[in-house]
Amino acid sequence: MISSIAELISDRIGTMPAGERRAAQTLIANYPLTGLKTVAEFSAAAGVSSPTILRFVARLGFQNYPEFQSALQDELAAQLQSPASRTLNPSSAGGAVSPMLEATLDNMRETFRHLTDRQLADIATRLAERRGKTFLIGGRFTDPLARYMAAHLAIIQPDVYHLAGQESIWRDRLIDMGKRDVLVIFDIRRYQESLVRFAEKAHHRGVQIILFTDQWLSPIARFARHVIAGRTAVPSAWDSSAALFVVAETLIAAVTRQLEAAGAKRMRDLESLR
Amino acid sequence: MISSIAELISDRIGTMPAGERRAAQTLIANYPLTGLKTVAEFSAAAGVSSPTILRFVARLGFQNYPEFQSALQDELAAQLQSPASRTLNPSSAGGAVSPMLEATLDNMRETFRHLTDRQLADIATRLAERRGKTFLIGGRFTDPLARYMAAHLAIIQPDVYHLAGQESIWRDRLIDMGKRDVLVIFDIRRYQESLVRFAEKAHHRGVQIILFTDQWLSPIARFARHVIAGRTAVPSAWDSSAALFVVAETLIAAVTRQLEAAGAKRMRDLESLR
DNA sequence: CAAAATACGTAACATTCGATACAGCGCCCC
DNA sequence: GGGGCGCTGTATCGAATGTTACGTATTTTG
CATH class of the missing domain: 3.40.50.10490 (Glucose-6-phosphate isomerase like protein; domain 1)
Structure with a gap:
């Protein structure tokens, strides 16, 4: 069960080629802001080229970059409206790290x-x-x-x-x-x-x-x-x-x-x- | 002392013409997400035309729309980085160690x-x-x-x-x-x-x-x-x-x-x- | 009530952005 | 060691974006 884009990324980051992985890591490290910027800025931050960023979002299942950004914005909107939901985040469900x-x-x-x-x-x-x-x-x-x-x-x-x-x-x-x-x-x-x-x-x-x-x-x-x-x-x-x-x-x-x-x-x- | 863009807006919203005021209200209503979208989307959400949005951000003191968006993003970044400041809980007693x-x-x-x-x-x-x-x-x-x-x-x-x-x-x-x-x-x-x-x-x-x-x-x-x-x-x-x-x-x-x-x-x- | 000033939207423009084709490169497997 | 595959960056194209000029509508003021 994958609900957020961040989860989606960390789920697939293992199967990504080096360049796209850098993009993923850069995004996660400063989530989700880097994803809201333009492709050029994103690519500069990650130290890769623009097409790599586009291939990255394509691999995540998005048709194009704007669609990817819209998804991030929706997620952000949901977060900002209910600050409480942040504390009870899904990662705390089971898993080996939480304990x-x-x-x-x-x-x-x-x-x-x-x-x-x-x-x-x-x-x-x-x-x-x-x-x-x-x-x-x-x-x-x-x-x-x-x-x-x-x-x-x-x-x-x-x-x-x-x-x-x-x-x-x-x-x-x-x-x-x-x-x-x-x-x-x-x-x-x-x-x-x-x-x-x-x-x-x-x-x-x-x-x-x-x-x-x-x-x-x-x-x-x-x-x-x-x-x-x-x-x-x-x-x-x-x-x-x-x-x-x-x-x-x-x-x-x-x-x-x-x-x-x-x-x-x-x-x-x-x-x-x- | 004006620190955030939201404050800046509510400070000047009184002196704005009708159209720009609608833009301001729309932005405040779900801040700051509307401001991160494109001018066209912003204008559609506010029910005004694109130039009105641009005049609105110009009145706030920004040179152009991208500059305005960058400011919003920076603000958002600061917020997301320190979740504590958002909850703003004065419950925990002061003292030097607690913070x-x-x-x-x-x-x-x-x-x-x-x-x-x-x-x-x-x-x-x-x-x-x-x-x-x-x-x-x-x-x-x-x-x-x-x-x-x-x-x-x-x-x-x-x-x-x-x-x-x-x-x-x-x-x-x-x-x-x-x-x-x-x-x-x-x-x-x-x-x-x-x-x-x-x-x-x-x-x-x-x-x-x-x-x-x-x-x-x-x-x-x-x-x-x-x-x-x-x-x-x-x-x-x-x-x-x-x-x-x-x-x-x-x-x-x-x-x-x-x-x-x-x-x-x-x-x-x-x-x-x- | 008339004239001027201001506000607003339509439309054309220039710029920047996202997308794609292609070539170079490294890597792995045979 | 050679051939093939996959990954990545450069260059180019089309599209969408932000911007501006201008005409119309609306309000303000004498």
Whole structure:
């Protein structure tokens, strides 16, 4: 059962030749606006020639381009009149993807429900007031999150370091850490002993620890000044770090806002360095 | 302050002659669709002649009819991109975090709305059938996503490589790539030239490219076999990669499911190695 | 009530658009 | 390695679109 043109496209996109597939992808990515423009504009956006666009709409079963556009407009009209229909969209019926998405969305709502604006603001402030250095580290699967956060923070403020590589390498960097510094740790099940040991030592040196973990709380929580507990359960063989990822992005945004004045200047300086 | 064309119209509708007023009312009645049709159709719908329509848009300050249509399309594009703004729900309490979370949730829903089970299944199948090697690479801020995906895929199947470090390093690895291989690229604004070059060369070697990008599509889309366009707009100084992150997790789950038999054995073997 | 100004539609024009024929190219299969 | 098939872009044609000029109708104003 195919109701919308978008479905029709994604249904047949597998059987299309390369050029027409590009047209399809361009249309889907910016649906349905690209289809409302002229053939020339459409073809330019997709990086193919006009005839390819026409062959594309012909393959979808339309007699000519205007007919195709009319269909898109009718669809759009129906959408605009009943905004409610958008939320209850047909793709949510069964399928393998929806459970995953639904669970992830739930995880985020739950995660943020237990997280007050105040907490986030406190953590952001701590990250923004740069009395000392900021270190970030993650576990086996969460190291990318640490990297992601470090990549952003390092742009708006100095002295941001991501600890990577072998354990011995970052263990030695403990010597540089003191009570003015902050350590951001990502650790979810199965909790890594090496990280726990590292956190404990850092804690003893007076380092303030901000912990991203799952709802069962890594043992590191004992040493942490701030704990962010994200939901991780999804219908998959793996746990999901998506909720923690969003919290990280939220914090990055908050820190950036707080450092607006200083950060903006720094970003300009960085620009000029390129 | 006049922001939308609809406002502009209702602002000046009082000063218009009868015919043009009818045009205005017809347009407002089912805004903005009538304005996207041809002058002839517009005039027929309003019950006036074509020149009247043209005088109408001229009075609104547009040089010609196409310019008027472009403006309408831009407006529509803005609306469609942020579904949140349309629902305009003040229900969710203010605070600094909610807008960020709401936007992120919207982005995910919107991203998956343009992504069918079929497409995801196709991509997962391609990643699961290991005829050749799998390479993953990301840009400045998206490299962590590539890492995250690589960390998981490498566990359930062999020959998964994350390309990191300097450009020269991964450029040299092109020599190992052939038409049996898959290259997963993450590239969002501002698109990195080095990645585009790399993708082009890989494409010429027959490598199948799976691209994670934003809704404006990286130029790499031209070479890609599969394109995943995620929404990235959030109320922050930075773009959000959260939607792409969730797609990545979804794919990881799907691939794992497909490789269940073979993958489970491999995971057991890995366990025993520790 | 008359004259002028404005508004509106018909019709012809120029431009742009969509459609098609054709040739080059790569690809796959034998 | 050669022949055939399918895909794609260039160039061209016809059609439809937006635009403008002009004459008629309508309203406004002195």
